[in-house]
Amino acid sequence: xxxLLPNNFLDEWKEIRTIIGRYEGNLLQIRTYxxxxxxxxxxxxxxxxxxxxxxxxxxxxxxxxxxxxxxxALWLLDLDYRKLEEAAIIRARILETMLNIEIxxxxxxxxERHKLYDYExxxxxxxIIIAGxxxxxxxxxxxxxxxxxxxxxxxxxxVKNLPDILALNISKHNKDATxxxxxxxxxxxxxxxxxxxxxxxxxxYPENDFTEDWVIxxxxxxxxETIKISCINLSSEKPIKFKNIPxxxxxxxxxxKYEFLPTESNICIxxxxxxxTWLVDTDKFKQHKDTIYRIYPRGWKKPxxxxxxxxxx
Numbered sequence: 001x002x003x004l005l006p007n008n009f010l011d012e013w014k015e016i017r018t019i020i021g022r023y024e025g026n027l028l029q030i031r032t033y034x035x036x037x038x039x040x041x042x043x044x045x046x047x048x049x050x051x052x053x054x055x056x057x058x059x060x061x062x063x064x065x066x067x068x069x070x071x072x073a074l075w076l077l078d079l080d081y082r083k084l085e086e087a088a089i090i091r092a093r094i095l096e097t098m099l100n101i102e103i104x105x106x107x108x109x110x111x112e113r114h115k116l117y118d119y120e121x122x123x124x125x126x127x128i129i130i131a132g133x134x135x136x137x138x139x140x141x142x143x144x145x146x147x148x149x150x151x152x153x154x155x156x157x158x159v160k161n162l163p164d165i166l167a168l169n170i171s172k173h174n175k176d177a178t179x180x181x182x183x184x185x186x187x188x189x190x191x192x193x194x195x196x197x198x199x200x201x202x203x204x205y206p207e208n209d210f211t212e213d214w215v216i217x218x219x220x221x222x223x224x225e226t227i228k229i230s231c232i233n234l235s236s237e238k239p240i241k242f243k244n245i246p247x248x249x250x251x252x253x254x255x256x257k258y259e260f261l262p263t264e265s266n267i268c269i270x271x272x273x274x275x276x277t278w279l280v281d282t283d284k285f286k287q288h289k290d291t292i293y294r295i296y297p298r299g300w301k302k303p304x305x306x307x308x309x310x311x312x313x
Contacts, residue, residue, distance in 0.1 A: 009095050009098050009099055009217075010099060012091075012095060013092060013095040013096065013099060013101070016088050016091050016092045016095065017092060017103075017104070019088045020085060020088045020089060020092060020104075023081055023082075023084055023085035023088065024085065026081050027078060027081050027082065027085070030074070030077055030078055030081065031078065034074040034078075035127075038067075038070075038071065038127050041067065042130055042131075042134065047134065047138065050063065050138060057139050057140050057142075057144060058144070060135075060138050060139050061135070061139050061144045061147070061148065064131060064132075064134065064135030064138075064139070064148055065135075065148075065151055067131045068128055068131050068132070068151055068152060068155045069155075071124060071127045071128050071131065071155065072124075072128075072155050072158050072159065074124070075124045075158075075159050075162070076162070078120070078124075079162065089104055089108055090234065092104040093105050093108065093273055094213050094215065094232055094234075094273075097230075097232055097273060097275050098215055098217065098230065105273065121159055121160060124159045125156045125159050125160070128152055128155040128156050128159070129152065129156070131152065132148055132149060132151075132152030135148040135152075136148055136149070211233065211234050211235040211238070211240075212231055212232065212233055212234060212235075212240055212297070213231070213232045213234055214229065214230070214231055214232075214248070214295065214297055214304050215229070215230045215232065215306075216228075216229055216295065216304070216306050216308055217229075217230070218308065219306070219308070219309065220308070220309040220310070220311060221282055221308065221309075221310055221311070222282075222310070222311055222312075223282050223283065223285065223287075223288075223310055223311075223312055224281075224282060224283045225282055226279050226280065226281055226282070227279075227280050227282060227308065228277050228278070228279060228280070229248065229277070229278045229280060229295060230275055230276065230277040230278075231247065231248075231269060231275070231276055231297070232269075232273055232274070232275045233269045233270060233271050233272070233273065233274045233275070234273065235271045235272075236271055236272055237271055238271055239268050239269060239270055239271055239274070240268070240269040240274075241267070241268050241269075242265050242266065242267040242268075242298065243265070243266055244265055244266065245265055245298055246261045246262055246265055246298060247262060247264075247265065247267065247278070247297065247298050248262065248278075248295055248296060248297045248298060249261050249295075249296050249298075250280070250285075250293050250294070250295055250296075250308075251293065251294045251295075251296060251303070252287060252291055252292075252293060252294075253291070253292035253293065253294055253307070258296075259285055259286060259287070259293065260280065260284060260285060262278050262280070264278065282310055285310065287310070288312060289312055290309070290310065290311050290312055291309075291310050292307055292308070292309055293307060293308040293309075293310060294307050295307070295308070
């Protein structure tokens, strides 16, 4: 008799934790070298050299503008790695829900409660403010000083709004992707994004469409065994509700008729990684041969990528 494949949740969790540590190391290097460069640039000696060796005010203005652009670019690089890390953290928290572990969940919860992400924005904005003040000092009074102030304010607003604009674009792109094969953003949408970048108001955006994650605890099973199918709510605000509708259906691969529907349907799953698990008795399945099953969550046009193999012998 062939051995059944076990689930690999623990191994996957260990790998995800390694990836998170790697991203943390990359973020530390970016911030260490970037902030060290800015600190050296803002020292008295550096400014004295800049003033004594460069007499052209337009060159000084250009250097200040480049410094502000560098700070915003450093923020973008920081943001890129942080978003990758956030994706890994989400997966780690999903796996920890299945493994009854709370390491990532505890760390992330403390980080979110203290709103440390806002402090990161404050640090980058402070560097921009310092660059702007120094620019006003070393550039003679005139139109260039006004431009430095405008560019500094634009840089601060970019740091403030860019994460929300990216989230807004991703959410819209996910909705449009179902109706279009194009991956390009129209010129009109690009202009809207650009003007929103410098908005003084808080940008509101709908949550990502992918606010739930479904997990099957086994890859293979024998007929008569019980499998667990879990739904995890990734939304930060909205609960997932199943009212008088089956939350999922199980279909035989290649056939157009469902094999199993859960009877429990009036369910509410709380936001922020709330979970509900259904126990499915494979003895109720009608097939009497080795079969591949596909799971369709309610409202999904495609099944979960992970499928179930039930073996008779």
